[in-house]
Amino acid sequence: MLISRDDRLSFEKSNPGRRCVTMPKERLAKASVPAGLARRDPLLFPELAELDAIRHFINLSRKNFSVDTHFYPLGSCTMKYNPKINEWAARREKFAALHPLQKPETVQGMMRMLAELEDGLREITGMDRFTLQPAAGAHGELTGLMLVRAYHASRGDSKRMKVLVPDSSHGTNPATAALVGYRVIEVKSNARGRVDLESLKAVLDDHVACLMLTNPNTLGVFEENILEIARLVHEKGGLLYYDGANLNPLLGIARPGDMGFDIVHVNLHKTFSTPHGGGGPGAGPVGVKKHLVPFMPYPLVEKKGDGVQWAPKPQRSIGRVKSFHGNIGVLLRAYVYLKMIGRDGLLRVSEGAILNANYLREKLRTVFPVAVDEPCLHEFVLSLKQAAAKGVHAGDVGKRLLDFGFHAPTVHFPLVVSEALMIEPTETESRETMDLFIEAMKRIAFEIETEPAKVKNAPYTLPVRRPNDVLAARKPILTYRDLLREEAVAAEARVG
Numbered sequence: 001m002l003i004s005r006d007d008r009l010s011f012e013k014s015n016p017g018r019r020c021v022t023m024p025k026e027r028l029a030k031a032s033v034p035a036g037l038a039r040r041d042p043l044l045f046p047e048l049a050e051l052d053a054i055r056h057f058i059n060l061s062r063k064n065f066s067v068d069t070h071f072y073p074l075g076s077c078t079m080k081y082n083p084k085i086n087e088w089a090a091r092r093e094k095f096a097a098l099h100p101l102q103k104p105e106t107v108q109g110m111m112r113m114l115a116e117l118e119d120g121l122r123e124i125t126g127m128d129r130f131t132l133q134p135a136a137g138a139h140g141e142l143t144g145l146m147l148v149r150a151y152h153a154s155r156g157d158s159k160r161m162k163v164l165v166p167d168s169s170h171g172t173n174p175a176t177a178a179l180v181g182y183r184v185i186e187v188k189s190n191a192r193g194r195v196d197l198e199s200l201k202a203v204l205d206d207h208v209a210c211l212m213l214t215n216p217n218t219l220g221v222f223e224e225n226i227l228e229i230a231r232l233v234h235e236k237g238g239l240l241y242y243d244g245a246n247l248n249p250l251l252g253i254a255r256p257g258d259m260g261f262d263i264v265h266v267n268l269h270k271t272f273s274t275p276h277g278g279g280g281p282g283a284g285p286v287g288v289k290k291h292l293v294p295f296m297p298y299p300l301v302e303k304k305g306d307g308v309q310w311a312p313k314p315q316r317s318i319g320r321v322k323s324f325h326g327n328i329g330v331l332l333r334a335y336v337y338l339k340m341i342g343r344d345g346l347l348r349v350s351e352g353a354i355l356n357a358n359y360l361r362e363k364l365r366t367v368f369p370v371a372v373d374e375p376c377l378h379e380f381v382l383s384l385k386q387a388a389a390k391g392v393h394a395g396d397v398g399k400r401l402l403d404f405g406f407h408a409p410t411v412h413f414p415l416v417v418s419e420a421l422m423i424e425p426t427e428t429e430s431r432e433t434m435d436l437f438i439e440a441m442k443r444i445a446f447e448i449e450t451e452p453a454k455v456k457n458a459p460y461t462l463p464v465r466r467p468n469d470v471l472a473a474r475k476p477i478l479t480y481r482d483l484l485r486e487e488a489v490a491a492e493a494r495v496g
């Protein structure tokens with residue numbers, strides 16, 4: 001990696017001559033580099049002692065919230081515990097040191113892992129074939145809608161320009177449809193948070209390429225009319241796309257493939273316990289029914305005899321959607337999780353996720369109103385619109401929770417609920433942890449009534465309090481010296 005002089009200046013803890021490691025100079029071979037190729041300037045790396053480097057990174061990490069340090073009830077995004085055996089497997093040199101261009105016969109273990117992961121996902125979702133390439137949920141959606149477009153195009157059906165999305169949908173759904181060139185049409189939810197069948201019928205015609213649906217939807221409730229919805233869409237020649245980013249409540253209970261969906265994506269980094277957040281790598285495998293297999297991206301794995309090989313490129317493939325074979329490390333973690341937990345374990349995961357969510361919902365429904373007040377699946381949404389009358393918004397409650405040692409739930413989403421607070425505990429949390437969270441929520445409800453300013457100005461206990469989101473993006477402060485300077489300027493301005 002090349003580091004520019006400017007970057008070098010930001011390594012302010014650097015001290016000329018300091019070293020983490022010292023190389024035994026006499027044992028290093030002397031290289032003779034042709035004159036024209038030799039480096040003219042010294043490498044601009046920060047110069048630090050090992051202790052300085054360790055403290056730098058450990059102290060940075062202590063400023064952060066993570067699943068390993070705090071309860072993280074982020075609705076829709078499933079932040080569940082990542083068992084450390086997954087990390088152990090992903091770090092094994094036998095996997096980590098492979099090269100993506102190795103010949104299949106030299107990487108049969110890895111290829112078998114890919115094939116068995118695909119088998120597992122097929123069984124869990126009821127689809128016929130999976131590509132493991134997409135690197136995230138949104139990337140899976142992009143792949144899926146490219147498949148939709150290729151499918152209709154292959155039938156000479158060029159009039160389909162519309163993609164339907166419910167008003168409770170995740171923001172990536174309309175964004176993806178627009179990116180692929182479709183016109184996005186919103187479908188209204190009914191009073192019980194489900195797709196309103198009459199609104200659906202009103203916008204359904206033979207210009208519809210597909211309907212994108214999350215089930216259970218982002219309000220945490222199941223679309224009971226799914227079979228009727230599938231029939232209506234298919235009758236008009238449209239396809240059904242399943243946003244399975246969050247499959248946590250369905251494992252071993254119900255399958256999108258049986259509900260009539262043609263394409264699904266699943267987020268391994270949510271449901272299958274591999275870590276995510278901070279823009280890190282994820283995996284959003286896409287599964288399809290038979291009629292869409294000819295359009296799939298390649299390469300695909302395929303079992304042959306005792307071995308596994310790369311399958312021939314599908315006839316009308318949309319092409320590659322990612323370099324090489326996807327984020328293998330993430331796939332491997334999900335594979336280990338599936339193998340470890342097994343078929344019965346998966347069912348218990350979903351039962352636990354549903355039980356935990358309903359425990360929290362039942363305890364909190366008298367504190368703040370629930371958007372759809374009936375038993376939920378893996379998550380539920382509270383509405384803080386009464387608090388808004390006191391000037392306190394959902395985001396403020398999220399901030400105040402940080403002071404009590406809880407990561408904020410998802411706030412201000414889904415958009416159909418005003419002042420939404422979306423909570424998903426996941427199956428990996430204990431009752432004790434959830435009870436502490438309930439206490440914190442009750443305390444905040446009391447504060448909203450008695451001293452709303454306290455909630456509005458939270459958090460009080462964190463190194464970063466209320467960053468100006470716009471300024472943080474436009475004029476980021478990336479080094480602590482800049483921060484000290486900014487604070488000095490601000491202090492001076494206050495003194496006058």
Ligand SMILES: *Cc1c(COP(=O)(O)O)cnc(C)c1O
Nearest residue numbers: 076077136137138170172243245
């Ligand atoms: C998280 C999520 C997505 C997007 O997944 P990414 O991996 O973040 O791109 C899409 N839909 C739903 C319902 C989600 O929860």
